[in-house]
Amino acid sequence: MKVYCPYCKKEVEYKIEKRDIKDFRGIEINTYENVAVCKECHQDLYVNEIEEKNNERIYELYREKAKIIKPQDIIDLREKYDISQRELTAILGFGKMTINRYERGGVPTKAQSDYIKLLIDNNDKFIEKVKEAHKNGRINDKTYGKIVSEELNVNISKEQIQDNIRRYLKLVLNRRPDIYNGYKVLDIEKIENIVSYIASKVKNLTITSLNKYLWYIDMLSFKQRSVAITGLTYQNQKFGPTIIDKKYDELSLLDDKYIREDIETENGNTTKIISNGNYDLNKISYAEKEIIDTIIKTLKNKTVTDISELSHKEEGWKKTKRFERISFDYAMDLNIIK
Ligand SMILES: [Zn+2]
Structure with a gap:
């Protein structure tokens, strides 16, 4: 197999070297990576499909060890509130394509992952975030209404139950x-x-x-x-x-x-x-x-x-x-x- 070597400035033969990877982003993963090496000058070469395979393996281990959320977790969160990638990105206050990238397999930092996980696990915190995003003009009334009015319904029905108990007690106890x-x-x-x-x-x-x-x-x-x-x-x-x-x-x-x-x-x-x-x-x-x-x-x-x-x-x-x-x-x- 041949690939262009920027050092030899020509197409060269390469061999694969297996190297240990102890940690990634500060998390111990203990795996290996394959590196293409020029057979003539012995410099490391970049070969796209080899790097992709390395990344896949490293990311998967990292996700598991660092307990990073999965793309499906984010998709589930969006579907729960019927919001788009862009709306969720705005609510979280992340960079433009962040959620899109994470849903396609990009790996969030541990801090971002923990933050998203907190919002997935804690409905009140998520609503709080939505209110903040609305106040700061990051999301419009339509997005806000879609998420928060649903929340309102939940509250009303709980209050209604309480009021019904009160009404019932008055009915049976008041003379x-x-x-x-x-x-x-x-x-x-x-x-x-x-x-x-x-x-x-x-x-x-x-x-x-x-x-x-x-x-x-x-x-x-x-x-x-x-x-x-x-x-x-x-x-x-x-x-x-x-x-x-x-x-x-x-x-x-x-x-x-x-x-x-x-x-x-x-x-x-x-x-x-x-x-x-x-x-x-x-x-x-x-x-x-x-x-x-x-x-x-x-x-x-x-x-x-x-x-x-x-x-x-x-x-x-x-x-x-x-x-x-x-x-x-x-x-x-x-x-x-x-
Ligand atoms: Zn070379």
């Missing part, structure tokens, strides 16, 4: 003021803020103890002011007073202000309530907050079992049958706070 809701109209938004507030003050708040906190808060309020705070109705259950018909389950699913966390314990599963810390005390009057703080102070260092046992000593629980609603008339006999 005219009577002795079973402490002459108070149900206020879900207020309850959410109170739950978030209690959870922020009480370590290890579980669904079981939350029910007692709310019941005690409403009872104490009724005792002092002849009106409850939440408007919830409670019933007699095995472990003490609870929100009627187990509607605490739906209440715990409202996760704007707190989240529920199911954990396994030796005695089975427990559901913890953890505050998001974003409760709004403007929804609670000063007098109501005093009452809530009093109950928190009284119960916060007690275990769930202790709290259950305390509630079992209350007339409201003792004098009602299982599953019966608990009248706020019993507030006058409250034991926990004299």
Whole structure:
């Protein structure tokens, strides 16, 4: 086989030498490359198809060892949002043909690869990047709308679910003021803020103890002011007073202000309530907050079992049958706070 030698300045015969390649772009790959060598002057020669084969082998090893993203990963990202190579390049703020090159097999630097991978794995980060590109004029309204309106739909549907839970709770729990809701109209938004507030003050708040906190808060309020705070109705259950018909389950699913966390314990599963810390005390009057703080102070260092046992000593629980609603008339006999 002959090739032009720039040193001998003529077509020459060449031989192939195999040389070790220890690393590439700072990553250990331990492979070899084939080098064409002039048989006359022994200088290295450039032969296109030999170099291409070397590159292929080296790039493939490098991709694998450095965990570089694959062309298909980038194509998948574009297809997810239905955007062109040019749009993606603009969003990322890369040079003009960068994405085109990477999709055709060009190897990104480790830093660029890690950056793209982060955006593939983290939808929020990608959207953040899209917003930034739009703000800086790198992408137009059409591209922006295509990606972000889809994102908006996801948010709306989550909010709609939350609102539907609220609507459902109002439908099944709200009645005219009577002795079973402490002459108070149900206020879900207020309850959410109170739950978030209690959870922020009480370590290890579980669904079981939350029910007692709310019941005690409403009872104490009724005792002092002849009106409850939440408007919830409670019933007699095995472990003490609870929100009627187990509607605490739906209440715990409202996760704007707190989240529920199911954990396994030796005695089975427990559901913890953890505050998001974003409760709004403007929804609670000063007098109501005093009452809530009093109950928190009284119960916060007690275990769930202790709290259950305390509630079992209350007339409201003792004098009602299982599953019966608990009248706020019993507030006058409250034991926990004299
Ligand atoms: Zn030569």
